[in-house]
Amino acid sequence: MTTTHPPIQVGDAFSVGKLTPRQLLALAASAEPGTTDPVEMALGDTLRREYPDLQVPEVLPGESSPARRDRRYSVARVRAFPGSEGAIRDLNVMRGDLEAVMGAARAPREIRSVLRRNAQMASMRGARPLAVASARVQPDGSLGPYRMQGFVALRTTPARGFAEETALRPGEWVRVNVWSALLRFQHWLNVVVVFVLSCTGYYIMDPFFGPPARAGEPTGYLMGWFRLVHFIAAFVWLAVGLTRVIMAFRSRDRYLRWPALWPLRRKSDLVNLGQTAQYYLFLRKHAPLYLGHNPLQQLTYTGVYLLGAVQMAVGFSLYSLYHQDNAFWALVATPAHWVGVPNLRLLHTMIMFALWAFVIAHIYLAVRADSLERHGGVSSMVNGGVWLRRGSKPADAPVIE
Amino acid sequence: MPFESRGWQDETLGENLERAGVSRRDFLTFCTGLAAIFAAGSPLAQAVPAFAAQPSPTPAQIADALAAVKKPSVVWLQLQECTGCMESTLRSGGTTVEEVVLSLLSVNYNELVMAAAGEAAEKALHDTNAEPHILVVNGSVPLADGGIYCTIGGKSAEQVLRESAKNATAILAVGACAVYGSVQAARPNPTGAVGVDEIIRDKPVINVAGCPPIGEVITATIAYLLTHDGALPKLDAEGRPLFAYGQRIHDSCPRRPHFDAGQYVRTFDDKGAREGWCLYDVGCKGPSTFSPCPIVQWNLKTSWPIGAGHPCIGCTEKDFFDRYTPFYNVLPQVPGLGIEATAEKVGWGLVGAVTAGVALHAGITAVRHAADRRNAEAQPLAAFGDSEPAQRPASDQNQSATEKGAE
Numbered sequence: 076m077t078t079t080h081p082p083i084q085v086g087d088a089f090s091v092g093k094l095t096p097r098q099l100l101a102l103a104a105s106a107e108p109g110t111t112d113p114v115e116m117a118l119g120d121t122l123r124r125e126y127p128d129l130q131v132p133e134v135l136p137g138e139s140s141p142a143r144r145d146r147r148y149s150v151a152r153v154r155a156f157p158g159s160e161g162a163i164r165d166l167n168v169m170r171g172d173l174e175a176v177m178g179a180a181r182a183p184r185e186i187r188s189v190l191r192r193n194a195q196m197a198s199m200r201g202a203r204p205l206a207v208a209s210a211r212v213q214p215d216g217s218l219g220p221y222r223m224q225g226f227v228a229l230r231t232t233p234a235r236g237f238a239e240e241t242a243l244r245p246g247e248w249v250r251v252n253v254w255s256a257l258l259r260f261q262h263w264l265n266v267v268v269v270f271v272l273s274c275t276g277y278y279i280m281d282p283f284f285g286p287p288a289r290a291g292e293p294t295g296y297l298m299g300w301f302r303l304v305h306f307i308a309a310f311v312w313l314a315v316g317l318t319r320v321i322m323a324f325r326s327r328d329r330y331l332r333w334p335a336l337w338p339l340r341r342k343s344d345l346v347n348l349g350q351t352a353q354y355y356l357f358l359r360k361h362a363p364l365y366l367g368h369n370p371l372q373q374l375t376y377t378g379v380y381l382l383g384a385v386q387m388a389v390g391f392s393l394y395s396l397y398h399q400d401n402a403f404w405a406l407v408a409t410p411a412h413w414v415g416v417p418n419l420r421l422l423h424t425m426i427m428f429a430l431w432a433f434v435i436a437h438i439y440l441a442v443r444a445d446s447l448e449r450h451g452g453v454s455s456m457v458n459g460g461v462w463l464r465r466g467s468k469p470a471d472a473p474v475i476e
Numbered sequence: 477m478p479f480e481s482r483g484w485q486d487e488t489l490g491e492n493l494e495r496a497g498v499s500r501r502d503f504l505t506f507c508t509g510l511a512a513i514f515a516a517g518s519p520l521a522q523a524v525p526a527f528a529a530q531p532s533p534t535p536a537q538i539a540d541a542l543a544a545v546k547k548p549s550v551v552w553l554q555l556q557e558c559t560g561c562m563e564s565t566l567r568s569g570g571t572t573v574e575e576v577v578l579s580l581l582s583v584n585y586n587e588l589v590m591a592a593a594g595e596a597a598e599k600a601l602h603d604t605n606a607e608p609h610i611l612v613v614n615g616s617v618p619l620a621d622g623g624i625y626c627t628i629g630g631k632s633a634e635q636v637l638r639e640s641a642k643n644a645t646a647i648l649a650v651g652a653c654a655v656y657g658s659v660q661a662a663r664p665n666p667t668g669a670v671g672v673d674e675i676i677r678d679k680p681v682i683n684v685a686g687c688p689p690i691g692e693v694i695t696a697t698i699a700y701l702l703t704h705d706g707a708l709p710k711l712d713a714e715g716r717p718l719f720a721y722g723q724r725i726h727d728s729c730p731r732r733p734h735f736d737a738g739q740y741v742r743t744f745d746d747k748g749a750r751e752g753w754c755l756y757d758v759g760c761k762g763p764s765t766f767s768p769c770p771i772v773q774w775n776l777k778t779s780w781p782i783g784a785g786h787p788c789i790g791c792t793e794k795d796f797f798d799r800y801t802p803f804y805n806v807l808p809q810v811p812g813l814g815i816e817a818t819a820e821k822v823g824w825g826l827v828g829a830v831t832a833g834v835a836l837h838a839g840i841t842a843v844r845h846a847a848d849r850r851n852a853e854a855q856p857l858a859a860f861g862d863s864e865p866a867q868r869p870a871s872d873q874n875q876s877a878t879e880k881g882a883e
Contacts, residue, residue: 425819
């Protein structure tokens, strides 16, 4: 067999039997000396590299039978395999396609289900599960039943970046605390306040319902309440905005400080920005890895900060119209004289819609990134931590140890 | 009220009013009205040295000050305009104290009311311009094409204005045209119309805004100048006297309770319209418009636009014809997106487009992802039985030993 393959990468071993993952890997790696099968070679290399204390189990020449199209697994006799409970036994190992191996081996329904689900996860990451089953060679030389041991994830396509590489080894993730409690609190306060402001503001823009005319009954205070709630929420939002500005200059957290708002400092930032955009446009398979926000993301958030600041200023200006005999409020009302009050109200409305559009895209991209890259981005806005693979090299942080 | 105008014979306004048969009571009533208007905006104390001791002038103080006024000369120009402002000033419900005050001013030049014509009129203007006078301007100044769109006596409106402004002690721009150009200055402004304060930059110009302004606000502003030794009233950012333009129509509107209750006129023939509900939803610009209309009203408090059931169109605001239209919508259209681009349509369109984009993106993601998964399996591997081994191992014949258990 010619080795025109791209190198095969070996991922995690997923064990459903009594074997530890490393034992399972060793079992999967058993091969005749001088094998040319790329899978066996890759498994053997990995085993020797990562677990130098483990021997690659040897298969005597002539005691193996390769997989075929009509029988999609191989069978080999392994001599003196150090298995579970330290027992050293001779085994027959069966390796190959998961369904084929499960068809030939004995496995309860729940084991099959677990195997299928985890195999699916692996295959979502572009890996292919090499199923492993084994049968004991009884002292009398006969062969016991084949039992499922698990699978080893193999990648046959070229490695294209961090995300897939990490996904191949879900066992080696490290939690890194990134988002401070204050930032998370502000985020969710923003969510509540913007929701309240949107609901009440929409009604102020278009009072599309109202109480009917009923003689002799109190008319209520519908718009009055909407406006009151809008104003209260607006002042809360102003306070949040003010706190954020103060944090940008006073905080010791580098993700909060103002330089974080402008992510384009080096040429590589620009390159990464372009690559991230290409990734979102499906022109690239992988985006550069960032611990915090990637440049595209950060520019968007900086834009949203600006949008929010304009929205606050405009709203404050509209609010000030009530108090034109006061010098402070007259000053606040200045933008109204530039473009006229109705245009200011129009701007206020359009920024609301723009924020809605942002929220939709934001939620989608957050869920998408969390699903594809499995870094826990969505929950990081609750608990502050993202997950990265040990040894990964984010563009904005030291290597994750 | 009966009176007989005999022109200005005695020295002061008070003596002349007395001669004309205006009773002290009527005069004080008028001054009380003015005091109410002055107080409508803000405390005047800081603005007016004469009344510095008090928060605002009492009617008696105004009466004394006004009665002591000596005959002031007035040039009242009518440039590019419709004469509506003069109508508002003069035809405010028959002969009134306001008219007496104005007729007893020496209005030496005004195209509408003066008796003189031709050379005599031009001479009156020329003579008055030569001495200190109050300048009242109605109408805008068209600057395009050398100012040919409004000429009087062979002079362009700009020339007329500059000549009259030279010796003016106070300049009042009365009406939306004089303030910024009004309708004729709306896009595309073919005559290049501008307001007075864009021509006269070396003197303060009081902008009495409105299309037309309320007659009483015009007379109150003149009275303010007469009673305060020419000191300007406190002005807002657009040069309007704060005593009249310090508050939004919305904030003193008699229909405001319906606004707060959420009771809105939806169409002009619905029950709400008959009940006198709030006109906000049919485009009332009261919340964006500064004017004392709900308080002073029009034609001796006969009525006013909102009182008559029509939404405010915001005529006291700058560029209302460009900025406050469409008159019957709550918000202006989104510029640059066609005539039906309402904020809600555009906004929901944006939200819909982003949602569709997200859905499309998610779909592509799913498809690409599935393709990735298939690709991962596309590489045939012998270990999975994807292909026959290139060469059978020599040990094939021995395979029965290892395969027994499986087969």
